[in-house]
Amino acid sequence: MNIYIVYDSEDGHTEAVAKAIAQGVRDVQGAHAYLYHVDQADIHDLERMDAIIWGCPGHFGSISAGLKTWIDKLGYLWAHGKLVDKLGAVFCTIATEHGGIEATMLNLITPMLHQGMIIVGLPATVPENVLYGSYYGVGITCRLEESPDDSPNLPSEDELALGKALGERVARLAGKMTGRGVR
Numbered sequence: 001m002n003i004y005i006v007y008d009s010e011d012g013h014t015e016a017v018a019k020a021i022a023q024g025v026r027d028v029q030g031a032h033a034y035l036y037h038v039d040q041a042d043i044h045d046l047e048r049m050d051a052i053i054w055g056c057p058g059h060f061g062s063i064s065a066g067l068k069t070w071i072d073k074l075g076y077l078w079a080h081g082k083l084v085d086k087l088g089a090v091f092c093t094i095a096t097e098h099g100g101i102e103a104t105m106l107n108l109i110t111p112m113l114h115q116g117m118i119i120v121g122l123p124a125t126v127p128e129n130v131l132y133g134s135y136y137g138v139g140i141t142c143r144l145e146e147s148p149d150d151s152p153n154l155p156s157e158d159e160l161a162l163g164k165a166l167g168e169r170v171a172r173l174a175g176k177m178t179g180r181g182v183r
Helices: 013-026 043-048 065-079 101-114 157-178
Strands: 002-007 032-037 051-057 087-094 138-141
Touching: 002 013, 002 043, 002 065, 002 157, 013 032, 013 051, 013 087, 013 138, 013 157, 043 065, 051 065, 051 101, 051 157, 065 101, 087 101, 087 157, 101 138, 138 157
Parallel strands: 002 032, 002 051, 051 087, 087 138
Antiparallel strands: none
């Protein structure tokens, strides 16, 4: 199974989640994670993927400009149905509680639905998500640092476990859909 993970990240928060997702994918036998910052991601690679996971920092409840610009290049793939029935999942980080996690994830999911993709969330039956409740994907609040000299407030190990769980879930479901999964 080939899983493409593309992310936008400004201060390393979203990149840390993307790396945790990639690790979760790699933990599934037969799954391959292709991890790219949006500046290096090639939309033409998506046709060969079984699943696509994208994420970014939330900007006022919406997609970051970098990832939105990349998503806007998917018109050719949409016009030719190249992403129909591929699995899709999303993730984001924000700086404040109630700062738009769910709105950002819904905005990330919308282009996947337009592409005809099948959305994979993170149900409450996933142990890492039982109390956290990040059902649309992985959404993590990384509070702003008090000053520019503070070390980055990167996601905690528990929060990164959510990313790993999403990667594993997507890879296992991709295996089931393609018939190449671990049984």
